[in-house]
Amino acid sequence: MVETQVLLSSLVIFLLVCISSARPPHIVLLVADDLGWNDVGWRNPQMYTPNLDKLATSGVILNSSYVQPVCSPTRNCLMTGYYPYHTGLQHGVVQDDAPGFLPANFTVLPQKLKELGYVTHMVGKWHLGYCNWKYTPTYRGFDSFMGYYNGAEDYYTHNVGTGYDFRFNKDVYHPTEGEYSAQTFATRAIDILNSVNPQNDSLFLYLAFQSVHAPLEVPERFEKIYAHIKDKDRRLYCGMVSALDEAVGNITAVLRQRGFMDNLLLVFTTDNGGPTYLGANNLPLRGAKTTLWEGGTKGSAFVYSDTLLNQTKYLNTEIMHAVDWFPTLLHVAGGTADPGIDGKDMWPTISDNKPSARTEFIYNIDELDHSAAIRVGDYKLIEGSPGKYNDWYPLPKVEEDLRLDESDKYQVDDSSAELKYRLFLITEDPTEHFDIAEKYPVIVESLKQRLAEYKKSLVPANYPPPDPKSNPKYYNGTWSPGWC
Incomplete structure (x- = not known):
């Protein structure tokens, strides 16, 4: 009888462990x-x-x-x-x-x-x-x-x-x-x-x-x-x-x-x-x-x-x-x-x-800024402006660290304007020091075409203007739902 109880207890413990692990x-x-x-x-x-x-x-x-x-x-x-x-x-x-x-x-x-x-x-x-x-x-x-x-x-x-x-x-x-x-x-x-x-x-x-x-x-x-x-x-x-x-x-x-x-x-x-x-x-x-x-x-x-x-x-x-x-x-x-x-x-x-x-993956596609980037295999292609901070920033920071480079002129409003493309062999140049776009135009064109395929499924950006109905004064001073 005691042995049976011991066996039953062991079986219960075993089942509990199995259930827990599952x-x-x-x-x-x-x-x-x-x-x-x-x-x-x-x-x-x-x-x-x-x-x-x-x-x-x-x-x-x-x-x-x-x-x-x-x-x-x-x-x-x-x-x-x-x-x-x-x-x-x-x-x-x-x-x-x-x-x-x-x-x-x-x-x-x-x-x-x-x-x-x-x-x-x-x-x-x-x-x-x-x-x-x-x-x-x-x-x-x-x-x-x-x-x-x-x-x-x-x-x-x-x-x-x-x-x-x-x-x-x-x-x-x-x-x-x-x-x-x-x-x-x-x-x-x-x-x-x-x-x-x-x-x-x-x-x-x-x-x-x-x-x-x-x-x-x-x-x-x-x-x-x-x-x-x-x-x-x-x-x-x-x-x-x-x-x-x-x-x-x-x-x-x-x-x-x-x-x-x-x-x-x-x-x-x-x-x-x-x-x-x-x-x-x-x-x-x-x-x-x-x-x-x-x-x-x-x-x-x-x-x-x-x-x-x-x-x-x-x-x-x-x-x-x-x-x-x-x-x-x-x-x-x-x-x-x-x-x-x-x-x-x-x-x-x-x-x-x-x-x-x-x-491969998409860094982003922003049709409002006319900028995008894609990684395919070892290569990274940037279309348009990468953004406003384009350097390697030492510490402590100084005012010159925040300068904009010439890429900002490609932050255009006219989608028909010519875009600049940058190409990096990111596996060998992870710090992006060497733009090789001019050296490898065939690779640039290949990545542009791949990026174009992704763009076909783009949903227009939802970036609406401010709405005065959001003002916290209408909600006892709190940012609150209920205005859209």
Whole structure:
């Protein structure tokens, strides 16, 4: 009888282990804002980011992970698996006072994950439209949302322009007075972790930090870490990076304490390159946020897992793009993306270091600026102006670092005007020092034709003018939905 009970108990334990191992893994997607290529400790030892460094070096560093030049377009990629020029978000960002948005006909990542049984929570910056409730997070698959709708705000007061912008779900919310947003977001993330049973539920947590976007604000204790830096902007910016790192460390500590790490994939990425004009460092890459140069589009990223990665502790150099996270994370969750999206499943590349499923990608196609860029194999072609910051910016920055080069004359309003083309052998010249367009006209023509094929499916940019109905004065001083 005793032996039978022991056998039954062992069988129950075995079945529970099998059920647990079959349960879809937890997914935590951490997005930093405006983090420069050279602003992380695993690449630049002058940066104090011990928590991020430990995760990155123990996981897989993604050294050729591309993003869009600015905020909203990258968030669009993560949520939909489509390039921005297929959703109308290819030009600039969603403005506070204009009715821009990610169209509601796109099924976004949390909606797909909920179909697979996930609980879904979002913390932080949305920046994909809010003029109508249907464009806001809790109407797009998230069980909860704490954060702000717009692109930037004060880290302490949560004011932007003439209004206040902070929500808990649909309600206007006021965090603890004087609390820094990285701490606010970490605390909320930890509350979510404490509310979820890691053995029974599969969690998707999307934490889009405000850090390290302007305004340059940080508690003094973080600024003091970099007291040796004379340039104030750079000193503040670096302090903001370390504040972000501490928040990540606090969150990952709870992930481990509560047992999430037994079955979890953690993804970290920036949304675009660093704004060198506001203290960031993209060296040795060329350019800055807002540009089509590598400094604006090559993002610091890594993945970490205790159990899901077959190879770890290495530098992955295979190319991938932000649109690829959508099908990749669905694969990890046990689902599949709808056919026809731009993203590709990169799980074999990430987990086993296999060759990338991607041989080309679009940096952007912006018909309003008459600019675009494409990568095909080893080559990168830029059409029109790469943007306003065209140099390699040393630190500390000086006024001459922000000069515009002759490319800006190609930022034309007349679509019939002749465009300039630049060609780079990006695998051998990742810092874009040598334009070889004149030397290889056949390759230029080939890439132009390939770019033209992509342009055939372009959706016109949705970049509307400001709407006075958005004014916070009509909503008790708060940026609020209800005006489109």
